[in-house]
Amino acid sequence: MTKRAPLPYAIPTRARPAEAPKAFDSLGAYPRIRMRRNRADAWNRALVAEHRLSASDLIWPVFLQEEDGCFPIPSMPGVDRLGLGPLVDAVGEARALGIPAVALFPATQIERKTEDGDEALNPDNLVCQAVRAVKKAFPDIGVMCDVALDPYTSHGHDGLVRDGVIVNDETVAVLCRQAVLQAEAGCDIISPSDMMDGRVGAIRDALDRAGFAQVRIMSYAAKYASAFYGPFRDAIGAVSNSPGNKRDKRTYQMDPANADEALREVALDLAEGADMVMVKPGLPYLDVVSRVKDAFGVPTFAYMVSGEYAMIKGAALNGWLDGEAAMMEALLGFKRAGADGVLTYFAVDAAKVLKRD
Ligand code: PBG
Secondary structure, three states: OOOOOOOOOOOOOOOOOOOOOHHHHHHOOOOOOOHHHHHOOHHHHHHHOOOOOOHHHEEEEEEEOOOOOEEEOOOOOOOEEEOHHHHHHHHHHHHHOOOOEEEEEEOOOHHHOEOOOHHHHOOOOHHHHHHHHHHHHOOOOEEEEEEOOOOOEOOOOOOEEEOOEEEHHHHHHHHHHHHHHHHHHOOOEEEEOOOOOOHHHHHHHHHHHOOOOOOEEEEEEEEEOOHHHHHHHHHHOOOOOOHHHHOOOOOOOEOOOOOHHHHHHHHHHHHHOOOEEEEEOOHHHHHHHHHHHHHHOOOEEEEEOHHHHHHHHHHHHOOOOOHHHHHHHHHHHHHHHOOOEEEEOOHHHHHHHHHHO
């Protein structure tokens, strides 16, 4: 069971003191305390607000496509795969809104996918081209890239498969080369999302040896085997409903039942040299975000994943939710849980709301 720190004050439970004035009967035991006083006016609510969301808390994940243009993703209404031209324009808009960093995800053409994901090691692959284009146009925005093989493998797994097993160490060797290529293209934050053991330390060594001591690592430290990645796999698969979409990743991603294990994963990644850690998905795992931040006090991020975006967006499009209010409330919830920032497909929409209000 989760151990919680005791509250620094007692919750009032005793009976109303006999001397309390009659007029306050309906207020129970503590007639002088009216919690609603601090909620009565907008200025007062602003004064006592404990947490605030700002555009500088947001990282915007963007999907890339080889052809130029914008290509809608059916399961993520409002999110498009972008060709390099539209990508640079979109990143410029995000930057102008105060978003500090973007994360780039390639949708690799199906004919380039292979059993071993060789395209990951092509220095001119889509993600490397995109990093170069973005950094050339906006040297002052942070660019983050996933390290994992799933955009490139025909089977959709994050690692190499040998006799039906996702092999660890052989995969890590490839991931190190992938990370160095992305750093050479200008990537600022390498983000291993593969969940192989020992990859953070190996990637740190490889980056340092290649002269990239300044390139940061944000590890997907506690990444769960989640149903909420469905739309993402749709977005990076060349063909919707391709066999890769429903891959079972439970032999490397975490069991949703576990939280202590997340602390161990985070401890290991920090020991191996991670500069920042991430918990993923977000909303169903806010307890993990909170425990990680409490236990380690390091820069902690949450990834509000594709399925979480789709839930809010889908309900809003059906008229079942106030989409904007639900988006802002969910994002603030991450801050309250202790996250320093959130990766979210809502980043630009939320930054626009923050600018307006
Ligand atoms: C790749 C990766 C995934 C996501 C980010 N990087 C999918 C997966 O692990 O299957 C999910 C992001 C999202 O759903 O928005 N390893």
